[in-house]
Amino acid sequence: MTINATRRDVIKGAGALAVSFDLVADAARAADAPGQKLPGDLATSPKVSSWLRVEAGGKIRLLVGKVELGQGVLTAVAQLCADELDVDLARVAITSGDTRLVPDEGVTAGSFSMPNCGSAVRQVSAEARQILLGLAAKQLGVARDALTVADGTVKAPDGKSTTYWDIVANDAFEVQATGAAPLKPRDARRYAGRHVPRLDIPFKVTGTNIFIQDFRPEGMLHGRVLRPPAYDAKLVSLDTTSVEKTAGVVKIVRDGSFVGVIAEREELALDAIAELRALARWDVPATGETQDTVHDWLLRQKTQDILIKNEPNKAAKPAATVEAIYKRPYHMHASIGPSTAIAVLDADGVTHVRTHSQSVFETGAAIAEMLGVDKAKVHCIHMQGSGCYGHNGADDAAADAALLAQATPGRPVRIQWTRNDEHKWEPYGSAMLIKTVAALDDKGDIVDWSHDLWSTSHGTRPGARAGNLLAAHYLEKPFELPTPVNGGPPNYAADRNAIAIYAFPGQKVTTHFITSFAARASSTRGLGAYANVFAIESFMDELAARAKVDPIEYRLRYLKDERARAILQKAADMFGWKDFKRAPGRGRGIGFARYKGLAAFCAVAMEVEVDRGTGKVRVIRVSAANDAGEVVAPDGVKNQIEGGVVQSLSWSLKEAVRFGPGGVRSADWTSYPILTFSEVPPIDVELIDRPGTPFLGTGEASQGPTGAALANAIFEACGARLRDIPFTPAKVKAALQA
């Protein structure tokens, strides 16, 4: 299998054949049929040819706008394609994330890839099969229904046969999908729902070209950018003469406060930046916030107050009212591989940008605005990078490379951020503060509930606006950061999962959205869901403890959704909740959510041990249960849930971006430590598969439940209620002494 192809490869495969009138008639009939809504991104890119080509030599070229981030999505969509088209998986070659070749599927984020891309690929592959069978029927002179297909070879009952690639029917794909093509019954599928080893892994364990970092075009130069000492710093003076004279330094690019260097060798570029840093004089405005004051800052800001649920129980006569405040700090995406891009300005004025961006189309448009050129003059091509977990430095590195490439027409410029760049300049997951209030009756049952949250933006992705690109702020003619907008229903952003799934007699949820920034922030795995679920599920645990009721039983009182109840019960059974024997210093906790209220259901139970002397928390074991609807790639789903548990444990136990005078202080892995191999507990993941139901996005489902389960387990272990992430030993000790 091949993962990306040049444009020539794709065009080469496109043979010519006149469109059959039968097919046109088929399409027309289906278009007349009412209620055929095209699934997922097929609705916005309905042409079959946008997604599929048959290539000479027996390959099926699948074109998708979603990109591989290490989540295994390309393997999953290949499974769907191979099944519906009746070909071996090895015949499926994928082109992904090339703005000139693939359907625009927006951003690869928000756990949307399987619902939007997966369901589109499945349907369009079924449509293509119908088209190919129609052509084969004509060629073989038999009725379409009489044909059978095995690995692209179409057989008539009399033994005559042809193949997809003999038909080469790409013109026939220049039709709108009908939505009417039948999907394979489950037992006729070879790949979907079964374990298929990921297609990219053999490349990655052997050092075979697959990462953007491995792309080395002829004549490539190495660029680096001199990032300012702080967000709002302005360059006052910089004498570049000495650096310019250094052998191997090709160019110094200066545009306002943006300074970059292009060199023949990577280490020379780094040396030049170090020298320039020593020579540069900056005007650095003072900043007052620290990680300890950032939540006070949140509360001091002017907010947009959005009532996202307003169904208070006006008749409630509570016996008691309980409230709690929960906090999360700024968290980093903290990719292991710093952001990378390679750009080249061609003679035709087009800048080609290799990037690991999640949003190639919109990032390309933003770069075009920054460069002051037409959108068509920027061509973005996705290549795999280090895992990103949201909007990290990928797009900014693409912008850096595109800017520098303007100075060396014809010669590609490669950027890879330093560790310092990545830690200090990526847009973080926003700090949040959440206040929950419950009105209780005399038995401790909830009669009314409110949830207020304060947050800055979780969405400053490029979105076709230059002002969202880091470098654009520092140009002589700078682009202003657009005023951020909070994402609304049904997915929400800061307030994602803020509406509790529980059927309380009353519920009121208010978002206090802050459009200014204490630190650069954007989409980080789960957006607000991580903190909102942490707050809701911690508070439920507190209320259960108060009512002296088992926390699972307490939840089930308010949980009407059968799939939600099933997943909670499954996690409890896996963990052995009922028969749990508490050892001294140990405790268990559970957390649950349906991601976004509309995606995967996930419950996480865990056991922890708390050292009362040091305050150190050790996670002993984790059981996670997940319902992602119909499962295409079982191991892929498990891997996402397991990885999400580990990352959320890391956020919740160890991570907080540190600030001080002058800005961000977390500049490397020592000042921003993450969970290590010896700290990762055994994690058991099981799935409830629901064949025939829609794909539910799962990549972000375990973040919130994990944080809450951890806090709840710490409470049972030692009686201390931790409401301020991360639960460092110092905070646990302080809570024990309180």
Add this chain to the structure above:
Amino acid sequence: MPALKVNGRTHDVDGLENSPLLFVLRNDLKLNGPKFGCGLAQCGACTVLVDGQPVRSCVTQVGAVVDQEITTLEGLGSLEKPDKLQRAFIDEQAMQCGYCVNGVIMRARALLDQNPHPTEGEVRLALDGNLCRCGAQNRMVRAVLRAAREA
């Protein structure tokens, strides 16, 4: 003439003695295995073996390792013929993005060469200096133990 011996082949590195080994391996020798992660010896993504010992190539100067035997990920096996450890990582689907995997495999290779049948605890301890952000640690530990079992 100083020479760099990598995966059994000798390369002339005249004039590059002060360059970081990682950049020479990646940019001059066009090897993809070792990755740039931090440049500070904190994450392990750049790990290679020098005379069998795991070394962080991002902070190692070429001059310090000339004439020693350097092994990179490519030196273990190939796409067509992965070695046992690489095979075990495939069998266990032991990654998400795979960026850290070079370092994990190289560190594990050094461990297995020295201790062919490590306990799970010994594997975790050996890999504790290698950072993985996707959360695939348990899968990687299982892969190393599988390779040890099947060796």
